Amino acid sequence: MSERFYHPSEPLIDKNIYRQRGRVVEELTTSSAILPRLPIPILPEDPGWERLYWLAWDTLWSRFRTPPPQSRLSTNYLDPKPDGHLEMGKSAFLSQLAGYVAGTQSLIAILDNFYAQQHDDGYISRELSRYTGEEIHEPYEPNCTGPSLMTWAEWRYYRLTGDLSRLRTAFWPLVVYHRWCRANRTWPSGLYWTTGYSSGLINQPRVPDGRYHHRHWTWIDAGAQACLDAALLGRIAVILGEPQLAEEMAHERSVLHHVINTHHWNNELYFYQDFGPDGRFIPTKSIASYWTLLDRQIIPVERLTPFVQHLRDTWSFRVPNSLPSLSADSESYNSRTGNGWRGAVWPDLTYMVMRGLRNTQQHELAHALATNHIEMIYRVRNETGLLWENYAPEDLQPGEPKAEDQSGLTAMAIIGMLLEDVLGLSLDWPLRKVTFHRHLERNEGYGIQNYPLGDEGTLDLISEGELIRVRSDVPITLVIHHGRDVVQTAVPAGRFEIRVD
Numbered sequence: 001m002s003e004r005f006y007h008p009s010e011p012l013i014d015k016n017i018y019r020q021r022g023r024v025v026e027e028l029t030t031s032s033a034i035l036p037r038l039p040i041p042i043l044p045e046d047p048g049w050e051r052l053y054w055l056a057w058d059t060l061w062s063r064f065r066t067p068p069p070q071s072r073l074s075t076n077y078l079d080p081k082p083d084g085h086l087e088m089g090k091s092a093f094l095s096q097l098a099g100y101v102a103g104t105q106s107l108i109a110i111l112d113n114f115y116a117q118q119h120d121d122g123y124i125s126r127e128l129s130r131y132t133g134e135e136i137h138e139p140y141e142p143n144c145t146g147p148s149l150m151t152w153a154e155w156r157y158y159r160l161t162g163d164l165s166r167l168r169t170a171f172w173p174l175v176v177y178h179r180w181c182r183a184n185r186t187w188p189s190g191l192y193w194t195t196g197y198s199s200g201l202i203n204q205p206r207v208p209d210g211r212y213h214h215r216h217w218t219w220i221d222a223g224a225q226a227c228l229d230a231a232l233l234g235r236i237a238v239i240l241g242e243p244q245l246a247e248e249m250a251h252e253r254s255v256l257h258h259v260i261n262t263h264h265w266n267n268e269l270y271f272y273q274d275f276g277p278d279g280r281f282i283p284t285k286s287i288a289s290y291w292t293l294l295d296r297q298i299i300p301v302e303r304l305t306p307f308v309q310h311l312r313d314t315w316s317f318r319v320p321n322s323l324p325s326l327s328a329d330s331e332s333y334n335s336r337t338g339n340g341w342r343g344a345v346w347p348d349l350t351y352m353v354m355r356g357l358r359n360t361q362q363h364e365l366a367h368a369l370a371t372n373h374i375e376m377i378y379r380v381r382n383e384t385g386l387l388w389e390n391y392a393p394e395d396l397q398p399g400e401p402k403a404e405d406q407s408g409l410t411a412m413a414i415i416g417m418l419l420e421d422v423l424g425l426s427l428d429w430p431l432r433k434v435t436f437h438r439h440l441e442r443n444e445g446y447g448i449q450n451y452p453l454g455d456e457g458t459l460d461l462i463s464e465g466e467l468i469r470v471r472s473d474v475p476i477t478l479v480i481h482h483g484r485d486v487v488q489t490a491v492p493a494g495r496f497e498i499r500v501d
Contacts (some may be wrong), residue, residue: 099160
């Protein structure tokens with residue numbers, strides 16, 4: 001073996017228990033076995049959407065695999081495409097549904113494979129071999145890591161389940177990884193860089209010749225994701241009683257808010273964009289800019305409306321299918337097939353934007369875009385018999401590259417958008433709060449059954465005209481948004497009826 005240079009250890013690395021824990025492999029559970037644990041959408045006037053939802057769960061769960069005996073992978077994983085590897089960013093997206101499956105940590109635990117192979121200095125490779133678990137990238141090369149979304153997944157799991165024990169253990173590898181990224185993926189301004197490959201938008205014409213190199217440009221999605229990461233790590237630090245780490249993250253977040261708005265905002269287009277070493281902006285508008293919506297404090301109030309307006313404008317992002325990865329008024333936009341990230345609709349990116357819109361209280365727009373998206377996927381599936389990785393932006397057909405959804409990202413987006421944006425349900429279990437936005441106008445009753453409330457029970461909620469019928473295993477606070485009216489009420493365990501007329 002050739003001698004290698006070893007970088008000094010990060011002081012907090014010993015708190016990463018995943019590196020010493022060894023293999024923790026749950027017995028694989030069939031999709032039929034988990035059906036009784038899943039939330040059940042009730043949509044009698046939209047049976048096609050219901051069928052699409054159950055197909056999505058079956059597609060996702062069928063991807064679970066146990067690592068081979070000699071593999072360095074420490075837990076089960078979701079099988080990637082036949083020629084693919086386990087990817088950090090995709091795994092974080094797939095983990096967004098973990099809190100909806102009662103009685104198992106299978107979906108959130110796929111991130112443990114990355115924590116277990118963290119280096120002494122905090123580095124984590126963005127890709128692992130599905131067969132051996134070995135790292136695909138060497139540290140410090142431009143494409144070696146990212147996007148940094150694992151804290152986003154862990155925080156989401158905590159808000160859906162209230163599982164503080166998971167948060168305590170995952171926090172440390174996440175803090176150490178964040179410090180590594182801050183030390184190695186930033187410019188002197190504190191802003192971040194990435195590449196087309198490591199950002200996930202491989203062929204998008206953002207940065208000139210930037211598919212595999214940063215080209216000394218500053219990338220908006222990398223900065224916004226780092227800001228989100230710092231914000232969530234700061235919240236977790238407060239919960240865990242780590243005031244110094246909370247202060248460290250709050251300081252970086254404050255700096256990023258300032259420099260993002262100083263340098264990334266194009267005041268002529270009312271849009272956040274990448275910019276080069278000479279200060280010029282890219283000539284395109286990328287969906288990657290909407291990562292700024294995930295930290296609600298990034299965007300000043302006076303900028304939010306014009307920035308979101310691009311999602312409403314038919315000449316920008318509001319094309320027939322929601323949402324294109326590149327705006328329709330960008331020079332490289334491909335209206336026919338999308339040509340990868342030059343306009344194709346990628347459901348995971350659409351879901352990201354929906355999360356951001358809800359985070360900034362744009363619920364009606366999120367509902368309209370998500371409903372359009374679910375209907376588009378349903379109709380293409382009826383025509384082709386398959387779920388696809390991406391879709392054409394203006395025609396009811398798969399986009400290019402034409403590939404079946406084998407990673408589960410389309411399935412994940414279907415489930416998340418149908419529950420959260422179409423039905424309008426959200427859960428904050430540490431606060432014992434369920435929020436219901438009554439968007440749908442249906443003659444027959446619609447809603448949800450078997451909606452998990454942490455590990456303490458389930459909720460049924462059916463909306464029938466002006467009446468909402470609720471059954472809960474435990475007391476909750478229910479917040480109902482009905483038009484412009486907001487009703488908040490304490491709901492006891494048992495059955496309860498609420499009138500909103």
